[in-house]
Amino acid sequence: MPEISRDEVAHLADLARIDLDDAELDHLAPQLSVILESVASISGVAGDDVPPTSHPMPLTNVFREDVVTPSLTAEQALSGAPASDQQRFMVPRILGDEQ
Amino acid sequence: MSDLIRKTAAQLADALAAGETTSVEITQAHLDRIGQVDGAVHAFLHVDAEGALAQAAESDARRAAGGPSSALDGVPIAVKDVLATEGLPTTCGSKILEGWVPPYDATVVRRLRDAGMPILGKTNMDEFAMGSSTEHSAYGPTHNPWDLDRIPGGSGGGSAAAVAAFEAPLALGTDTGGSIRQPGAVTGTVGVKPTYGSVSRYGLVALANSLDQVGPVTRTVMDAALLHEVIGGHDPRDSTSITQSVPDLTDAVRRGATGDLTGVRVGVVKELGGEGYQDGVQARFQEAVDLMVGAGAEVVEVSCPTFVHALATYYLILPAEASSNLAKFDAMRYGLRVLPEGVQSPSAEDVMRATRDAGFGDEVKRRIILGTYALSSGYYDAYYGQAQKVRTLISRDFDAAFEKADVLISPTAPTTAFKLGEKLDDPIAMYLNDLATIPANLSGVPGISVPGGLADEDGLPVGVQILAPTMADDRVYRVGAALETLLADQWGGPLLDRAPSLNGAS
Numbered sequence A: 001m002p003e004i005s006r007d008e009v010a011h012l013a014d015l016a017r018i019d020l021d022d023a024e025l026d027h028l029a030p031q032l033s034v035i036l037e038s039v040a041s042i043s044g045v046a047g048d049d050v051p052p053t054s055h056p057m058p059l060t061n062v063f064r065e066d067v068v069t070p071s072l073t074a075e076q077a078l079s080g081a082p083a084s085d086q087q088r089f090m091v092p093r094i095l096g097d098e099q
Numbered sequence B: 001m002s003d004l005i006r007k008t009a010a011q012l013a014d015a016l017a018a019g020e021t022t023s024v025e026i027t028q029a030h031l032d033r034i035g036q037v038d039g040a041v042h043a044f045l046h047v048d049a050e051g052a053l054a055q056a057a058e059s060d061a062r063r064a065a066g067g068p069s070s071a072l073d074g075v076p077i078a079v080k081d082v083l084a085t086e087g088l089p090t091t092c093g094s095k096i097l098e099g100w101v102p103p104y105d106a107t108v109v110r111r112l113r114d115a116g117m118p119i120l121g122k123t124n125m126d127e128f129a130m131g132s133s134t135e136h137s138a139y140g141p142t143h144n145p146w147d148l149d150r151i152p153g154g155s156g157g158g159s160a161a162a163v164a165a166f167e168a169p170l171a172l173g174t175d176t177g178g179s180i181r182q183p184g185a186v187t188g189t190v191g192v193k194p195t196y197g198s199v200s201r202y203g204l205v206a207l208a209n210s211l212d213q214v215g216p217v218t219r220t221v222m223d224a225a226l227l228h229e230v231i232g233g234h235d236p237r238d239s240t241s242i243t244q245s246v247p248d249l250t251d252a253v254r255r256g257a258t259g260d261l262t263g264v265r266v267g268v269v270k271e272l273g274g275e276g277y278q279d280g281v282q283a284r285f286q287e288a289v290d291l292m293v294g295a296g297a298e299v300v301e302v303s304c305p306t307f308v309h310a311l312a313t314y315y316l317i318l319p320a321e322a323s324s325n326l327a328k329f330d331a332m333r334y335g336l337r338v339l340p341e342g343v344q345s346p347s348a349e350d351v352m353r354a355t356r357d358a359g360f361g362d363e364v365k366r367r368i369i370l371g372t373y374a375l376s377s378g379y380y381d382a383y384y385g386q387a388q389k390v391r392t393l394i395s396r397d398f399d400a401a402f403e404k405a406d407v408l409i410s411p412t413a414p415t416t417a418f419k420l421g422e423k424l425d426d427p428i429a430m431y432l433n434d435l436a437t438i439p440a441n442l443s444g445v446p447g448i449s450v451p452g453g454l455a456d457e458d459g460l461p462v463g464v465q466i467l468a469p470t471m472a473d474d475r476v477y478r479v480g481a482a483l484e485t486l487l488a489d490q491w492g493g494p495l496l497d498r499a500p501s502l503n504g505a506s
Helices: A006-015 A022-042 B009-017 B023-041 B049-064 B107-114 B157-164 B181-187 B221-231 B249-256 B279-294 B305-328 B348-359 B362-374 B381-404 B427-434 B438-443 B473-491
Strands: B044-047 B077-080 B119-123 B170-174 B190-193 B214-218 B265-269 B298-302 B407-411 B447-454 B461-467
Touching: A006 A022, A006 B362, A022 B305, A022 B362, A022 B381, A022 B427, B009 B023, B009 B221, B023 B044, B023 B049, B023 B119, B044 B157, B049 B119, B077 B107, B077 B157, B107 B119, B107 B170, B107 B221, B119 B157, B157 B170, B157 B181, B157 B214, B170 B221, B181 B190, B181 B447, B181 B461, B190 B221, B190 B473, B214 B221, B221 B249, B221 B447, B221 B473, B249 B473, B265 B279, B265 B381, B279 B298, B279 B407, B279 B447, B279 B461, B279 B473, B298 B381, B305 B362, B305 B381, B305 B427, B305 B438, B362 B381, B381 B407, B381 B438, B407 B473, B447 B473, B461 B473
Parallel strands: B077 B119, B077 B170, B265 B298, B265 B407
Antiparallel strands: B044 B119, B170 B214, B190 B214, B190 B447, B407 B461, B447 B461
């Protein structure tokens, strides 16, 4: 039966870019273990010969004509930005100290 | 209580066409009702009185000039807060989108506007539609109009409560695992999940792309059909939109409303009942089955053995898709930005981590982490890959069942509305609410929940679910309307006539 450790939850939260504090890790880790246990029941239900379904409607290669259509203005696109400057999104520094 | 708010959308459309009332009168009556009861119900996150009245006045002017845009021109509607509305806040029930005003309309919202329907406001929901009770809304829960201490279902509890409390004649919801149908069941209202891909998802903030579907939330089956015909149909802006046109749904309702089901084969799904289903739910369900037999339906028991794995399959596929969808909330382009405490010159990544911690609630964090796990190398085949295969088996079960029956029926939810807070910190207990609704999402088939009566033990509403094959949405409307007619004849009126008036609540 899968068990998900507190350290593992911390690692996954790191991958998912969420700062979880100790109290949250204590709270969430046991709950995630319980959920994982209950979903583990599907292992072995479908054999290797069963094709996977990613999507209920098997649609592929949906194209449109390559023509210009109206889109958002720069002002509209930036309207929800936490910060912007010169018609661009303004973001914190993107490189770490070591880079 | 104004008479106008008790009318169905179809009746309001007729009254408008006959010149007996105006859209401004109707819209004002609903805004007054919202003012009167929404303090207690909390179905709305945002009410746009000014905008709705302006749209109503435009509708009245159009009608006076002889050119209404649609049958529902002038009939107001509430919209779930997961659908983008230009100029109106769209939060998805999350702090991370607090105050966000989209610069564009979802296609379904655009279609409401084109049909001339005033938008009353945005309805409450579990954060990013993750939940079955609206208790995971960052803005506080919605209360069930039948008993204000109980949940209205979820995630679209706000839309269901709004129509159940007569705050709106119509609402839009979204259904990823039952978020339209289960709230419909526990509030005594009607909810439809259309065939996957038959209603545009453009401008719907995605929870799980392969499962999400927009649909009608109403008090009658006819109203759902009228609204479905407004929002349905192909949309080139949604790459999963199917090109087939929506079948004639209002005609299907008219046929069903005769109460005649002669020759219709109704399959009772063995796996969606029995253990785990409340006695009063099973009793009302059996009564519905008996009524259908009396109306000429041929009832057969069908078995869908893989359905017992549907919940586990869903709780692998959904978090996997959700965790990647929600990666877009990175504090850079829209929404919340939180700077980490005690960090000098934080990096974009530091800001992202702090923002996502502050902006997401517990359930969203649980599912993102679960999805990240299911998609990690080493676990992918065992979890996500296996779930996708079981999904195929579930669709095969549906195919086999629909060879024996024209529609399948089951209770919509295993229980009636439970008390607020009762299951909030027990994710598995919460997930079990969607036991009967999830298979339809995994397979893409359409489904409806219609009120089935009140459970004997608690006097709370029970829903009956009807499912049909892909693109046979007209069947759920025909059989849903027939059951609605048969039950209303027995009750001597609609179920909601027995709900508390809420007058005096505020």
